[in-house]
Amino acid sequence: MSDIMTAKDLSLWYDKTQALKNVNITIPEKSITAFIGPSGCGKSTFLKTLNRMNDLIPSVKIIGEVCYNGQNIYDNSVDVNELRREIGMVFQKPNPFPMSIYDNIAYGPRTHGIKSKVKLDEIVEQSLRDAAIWDEVKDRLKKNALGMSGGQQQRLCIARALAVKPKILLMDEPTSALDPISTSRIEELAIELKKSYTIVIVTHNMQQAVRISDNTAFFLLGELIEYGETEKLFSQPTDKRTEDYITGRFG
Amino acid sequence: MKKNKMIERAIHGVFLILGLLTFGCVLLITIYLVISGIPAITEIGLFDFLFGTKWASTADEPSYGILPFILTSIYGTAGAILLGVPIGFFAAVYLSKLANPKVKAFMEGAVSLLAGIPSVVYGLVGMLVLVPAVREIFNIPDGASLFSAIIVLAIMILPSIIKVSMTALEAVPKEYEDASLALGATPVETYFRVSVPAAKSGIAAAVVLGVGRAIGEAMAVMMVSGNVPNMPSLFQSVRFLTTAVASEMSYSSGLQQQALFSIALVLFLFIMLINATLNFFLKKEKD
CATH class of the missing domain: 1.10.3720.10 (MetI-like)
Structure with missing residues (x-):
């Protein structure tokens, strides 16, 4: 498996507070990489550096590199909108737009210039199928998305992200606001999606990391403590701090 | 305890009166406007009043459109x-x-x-x-x-x-x-x-x-x-x-x-x- 993203000596500050310290990591293509760690450890912050969502916070300062397909995404020549089209994101709280299910999915393709109704219909159906929600919503595509349940909304958000045909899908604790059944559906979906996409998921739930991820990175106080195959990291952690965390001694 | 309850009630009453005062003003203005606005309309005629194109209130033969x-x-x-x-x-x-x-x-x-x-x-x-x-x-x-x-x-x-x-x-x-x-x-x-x-x-x-x-x-x-x-x-x-x-x-x-x-x-x-x-x-x- 080849690597699709690499972070080199990445550090990040919010004003004077350092939130990430020299993070180095390589993320393999078409796999699921999980970021775990206690609250405030920097895992979500790091996830957001991968599609430059941190740019939106005015006081952020970033040094180091994040390479995607060999290109440093923090380079001045990079078109950040194009980058985010290729590296999609699903947020912690389901956040469908207050519009119809159809318009939610079509939003991204329309933004990128697709106007043909036939083409849009096709993309909407395919994206909803890929997100395993087509059968539930196919008869109410014109209904407002806010009328769906939380779990459905989150799968709709995944479908919306897929509609722009990204290469990578970043998921920021996508199940933390959902019930167990919805959670397991999202997990199944993630496993299904890794055939075609690279998935990076931040999770609070260590069982979730074990269940779905190929590789796991453990963050603590802004540092990447340990990174490796999920099975190995959870069975034979090399760092004492990782062991303490996964055995539930803190966090 | 009982005294507290009475104070609560009194305050409640004061606020109610103040609230009603506002409402009363609106009501009064509405009633006043309707009562004093109707006579001229009946005398001039609703249609002539609303759709008359000539307003000459001080003319010898006044017109109120x-x-x-x-x-x-x-x-x-x-x-x-x-x-x-x-x-x-x-x-x-x-x-x-x-x-x-x-x-x-x-x-x-x-x-x-x-x-x-x-x-x-x-x-x-x-x-x-x-x-x-x-x-x-x-x-x-x-x-x-x-x-x-x-x-x-x-x-x-x-x-x-x-x-x-x-x-x-x-x-x-x-x-x-x-x-x-x-x-x-x-x-x-x-x-x-x-x-x-x-x-x-x-x-x-x-x-x-x-x-x-x-x-x-x-x-x-x-x-x-x-x-x-x-x-x-x-x-x-x-x-x-x-x-x-x-x-x-x-x-x-x-x-x-x-x-x-x-x-x-x-x-x-x-x-x-x-x-x-x-x-x-x-x-x-x-x-």
Whole structure:
């Protein structure tokens, strides 16, 4: 498996507070990489550096590199909108737009210039199928998305992200606001999606990391403590701090 | 314990009375307007009153048609909205989403100041600057016209449109905007395709509020519109519903005075309609 993203000596500050310290990591293509760690450890912050969502916070300062397909995404020549089209994101709280299910999915393709109704219909159906929600919503595509349940909304958000045909899908604790059944559906979906996409998921739930991820990175106080195959990291952690965390001694 | 309960009750009672006082005022004004507005309408005839095109209250054979006033008020308000809403709307989008914090603080202060300027000052500036300018630019005998009134009204409604739209735009959850940006939309695309539609009922409320302000304004428009009861035409002197009441009340008597009350009643009904519309949008915003 080849690597699709690499972070080199990445550090990040919010004003004077350092939130990430020299993070180095390589993320393999078409796999699921999980970021775990206690609250405030920097895992979500790091996830957001991968599609430059941190740019939106005015006081952020970033040094180091994040390479995607060999290109440093923090380079001045990079078109950040194009980058985010290729590296999609699903947020912690389901956040469908207050519009119809159809318009939610079509939003991204329309933004990128697709106007043909036939083409849009096709993309909407395919994206909803890929997100395993087509059968539930196919008869109410014109209904407002806010009328769906939380779990459905989150799968709709995944479908919306897929509609722009990204290469990578970043998921920021996508199940933390959902019930167990919805959670397991999202997990199944993630496993299904890794055939075609690279998935990076931040999770609070260590069982979730074990269940779905190929590789796991453990963050603590802004540092990447340990990174490796999920099975190995959870069975034979090399760092004492990782062991303490996964055995539930803190966090 | 018992004493506490009594104090609670007493305070409750005081607040109730104060609340009823407000309600009482509204009720009193409504009843008064209806009672004093009806006689003239019955005497003149509803149709002749509302659709008569000639107002000559002091002529030997007086004529009491208020269509010129109604149309002037409607045209004037529509013109002010046409001019003021786009400016106010884009200013609100800029201030709530794009402006850097320093510019925003400065401009918000300016907008508040604009809201606080008494209408007579708008009228004065309009009279001394705008009216002569309109006369010069359009080469007409008198700059005091519907056009000048529209300009002044458009400026006067800007603060309410900007402020209410801004509140609505700022209340749009950041999550919506994040989702749009994460799909590769640019910030400006995001504001116009996600934030504005999400805030649309609040923005509609802002427009309706602007309509209410424009239609109810008297002093400033009286000073720049020429105050002649012509049928409205952009570069002619005109008289609004509000100014019709204000300009003749001091020397009116008999049927003329009663007719002025009837004009006030018509204006009141307009305002009621606008308020109902406003409440509709505000309620929609809440849902």
